[in-house]
Amino acid sequence: MNTPDFILSCRGLTKDFVLHTIDGRHVEALRGVDLDILPGEHVALAGSSGAGKSSFLKCIYRTYEPTSGSVVLRLRSGSRVDLTSVSDQEMAYLRGRDIGYVSQFLRAEPRRGPLDIVTRAGVSRGMDRVTAREAAAVSLKRLNIEEKLWDVHASVLSGGEKQRINLAAGTISAPQLLLLDEPVSALDPANREAALDLIGDLTSQGVAVLAVFHDIEAMERLASRIVLMRNGRVEMSGDPDMVLDVLTQGARV
Amino acid sequence: MNTSLLQQVLDRNTRIDESPVADLDVNFGLLDEYSKREIRRAILTAVAVPGYQVPFGSREMPVARGWGSGGLQISLAVVGPDDVVKVIDQGDDEGVNAVNLRRLIVSSTGIPESTTPEDSTLIQTRHRIPEDPLDERHTLILQVPVPEPLRGVERDMRELARMHAEADYARMWVSLYEDKVRNGVITRTTGYPCLVNGRYVIATTPIPRWDVPRLHQSRFLSLFGAGREKRIYAVPPHTDVEPLTFEDVPFEVEITPGAECRSCGSSESFLVEVPGSTTDGGGHWVCSDSDWCRRHRERRQHPSRGDRS
Amino acid sequence: MNSEWALKVSSLGKIHGVPDLRALEDTGPDVGTAKSSLTGAIVAAWDVGFEVTPGEALGVIGESGSGKSTVMRCIAGDQSSTTGEVFLRSLDHGRTNVLDLDPSARRRLRVADLSVVYQDPAEGLRLNVTAGGNIAEALTAAGWRHFGRIRDRAAELLERTEVPLSRMDDLVGTFSGGMRQRVQLAKALANEPPVVLLDEPTTGLDASVAAGVLDLIRNLLEETGVAAVVVSHDFAVIEMLTTRCVVMNHGHIVEAGLTDRLLEDPHHPYSQRLVGAARA
DSSP: OOOOOOOOEEEEEEEEEEEEETEEEEEEEEEEEEEEEEOOOEEEEEETTTHHHHHHHHHHHHSSSSSSEEEEEEESSSOOETTSSSSSHHHHHHHHEEEEOOSSOOOOOOOOHEEEEEEEHHHHHHOOHHHHHHHHHHHHHTOOOOOOGTTOOOOEEEEEEHHHHHHHHHHSSSSEEEESSTTTTOHHHHHHHHHHHHHHHHHHOEEEEEEOOOHHHHHHHHHHHHHEETEEEEEEEOOOHHHHHHHHHHHHH | HHHHHHHHHHHHHHHHHOOOGGGGGOOOOOOOOOHHHHHHHHHHHHHSSSTTOEEOOOOOOOOOSSSSHHHHHHHHOEEETTTTTEEEEETTTTSSEEEEEEEEHOOOOOOOEEEEOGGSSSEEEEOOOSSSSTTOOOOOEEHHHHOOOOTTTOOHHHHHHHHHHOOOOOHHHHHHHHHHHHHSSOOOSOOOEEEEEETTTEEEETTGGGHHHHHHHHHSSEEEETTTTTEEEEEEETOOOEOOOTTOOOOOOOOOOTOTTTTTTTSSEEEEEEETTTOSSSSSEEEOOHHHHHHHHHHHOTTSSOOOO | OOOOOOOOOOOOEEEEEEEEEEGGTTTTTTTTSSSTEEEEEEEEEEEEEEEEEETTTTEEEETTSOOOOOHHHHHTTSSSSSEHHHEETTGGGGGGGGGGOOOOOOOOOHTTTTEEOOOSHHHHSSSBHHHHHHHHHHHHEEEEEOOOHHHHHHHHHHHHOOOOOOGTSSBBBGGGGGHHHHHHHHHHHHTSSSSEESSSTTTTTTHHHHHHHHHHHHHHHHOOOOOEEEEEOOHHHHHOOOEEEEEETTEEEEEEEHHHHHHOOOOHHHHHHHHHHHHO
């Protein structure tokens, strides 16, 4: 049988925290997650808070170290690696090149302007400085960051502006896999529109996207598949309409 | 030494001057043979490792410390019966200290003295190298007050030893850099630091910059003696001596444009300024090397006479 | 990916006092002390090892007494080690153990192979020499002999570390702490060393000044592509500057990992305590 060319393939992913500072108790964040994502797929993770959505993203990105299971990523080169077992240095390398991660929080970069931040992100992805700068400019314009702010230190910008910079930096030079954790939560409708537009374009470029969105509209608009999580497991996975029906029904009930 | 030889020495001493030393029973060259041997060994080491400061057992001499005891010990250790000695202080044979030192050397050895480098073999000096060209016959013995070129940048003895041992002269370069930054030029006058044989940095104290180039690839041997500091170092003939300076900051010697010696008219020798008295106002220049000046003046006055310089 | 390390440390250990290995039995993170009652010796560091590749910054986190400064000083050559191996790619392709070299050879490494930025700038600078002069010391040690070029390079470095050029000829002793630290950075980078060790580079500076210096260090690390080791007790510094780090406690490494992983998912009980305290 022909195995589809998944970008990401998770099997039996679990995450168990041992809290030594509190009598050594265990907290299970993930209890066995399986998921495959194809190129150009936008998979939305849905579920109530505490379901394990963010934990799942972090386990893929290795911000959390999975307790067991495998996370196989197909690299640009075509070869496959299990992210749970690569070295720290290799992971750091892959994070720069093949995997993008956009969270709500801007990484500590107080004294750089948006253009600088996004350009550097591109350079670390392997772009040359000139191309990266141009791409950064395009991205920032697209996300409605005014040019006059491009040299202003990011720390003085609003939450919404920081979030858009985050998004621009995370999406410059389309990675193989893009992980999004509430990337538009602080944006007003107009800016949210632009951001979602950008994200939507990425999937058409073949980027595999795994995203956590708070609002259903965004999920409806972008997702090609929705995965519903509960208690650290995948409860349901399928066509957005179908899953959303279930969700909204559940809410009404 | 047999009696007749000693008698000859004493006879010669009595003939040359009336120093009371001539009546005493002294060893040739004043120093005992053990002392000479130790100093000679230090000199040999110094010559074998150009620029390296060799510690030696500096003795109490009949001159006080700071008056040339180091140079004197070298002279007395190397002097032989066939030598002819010239002693100058700031270029002048007739300075009090030069006279005293010369008298001591002559009376303890009986060798002839001269003021002309051409006729000399040993030249002990403070502060100058004679203007006349010197060659293989000559041994130049320089009196050195401070043999350590790095003294201005470091005080600790162990650290100084380490710096020389590891050829780590970075701090010397820093001080030259700071000098140039602060003053626009490198301002050292006497004792200019030089790299000898590409390895050790020496203080050329006490000669002026004017004389420094004379050391480079010289035909003569230069021995430096510091009595108080108990160090001997050497620049053998045909050895590279490079004044430390930056590639783009040429080493310059002292020149006052238009200055001329009032005695002999020379503007090509090292001149020193004689300040004017309160009555006649301005000062004038004269040659530092008094003997050279005298001969130069004679040649100008009587050009037909054989050139002896 | 460049998997060729620029710096490799292996089994590094330092015991103060009697070098008797019995001291290992009653010291360490599990025991909770670095001082051995068996031998009276202090095991300041033991079995420390890591690699750093060019362009990477590795953090060494620990509280005071953890051994992190000892490790740094042993690698730098400011302190002798008891055991272990340190390799620099720039020295004999990483085949010679730096710790086996005699002191003068180790000093030579400090010219262009390995630079150190000390917590106290006075340790890495000469206060009675100008800013330019301090940099000139590094350059002349590496053989620079052209005054104009030395000056140009010094000016370039000072500009890069944001020291006003008008102060290039001022004595470093007249500079503020933050400015001194910048000059120290400039001097450390003068001969483009492949490896740089930074020991608490902003500790002791006022918060606003520290932020600026931290930014500068981050930029310099990215732009020069050096392999850096950043020793600090301050998580903000580690987070800002490093991608991977190791946690030290009572002389031993208790945990190692990607910096963000360590801060969000610490495993070792001590790491959890440390992170918890920092986050609070």
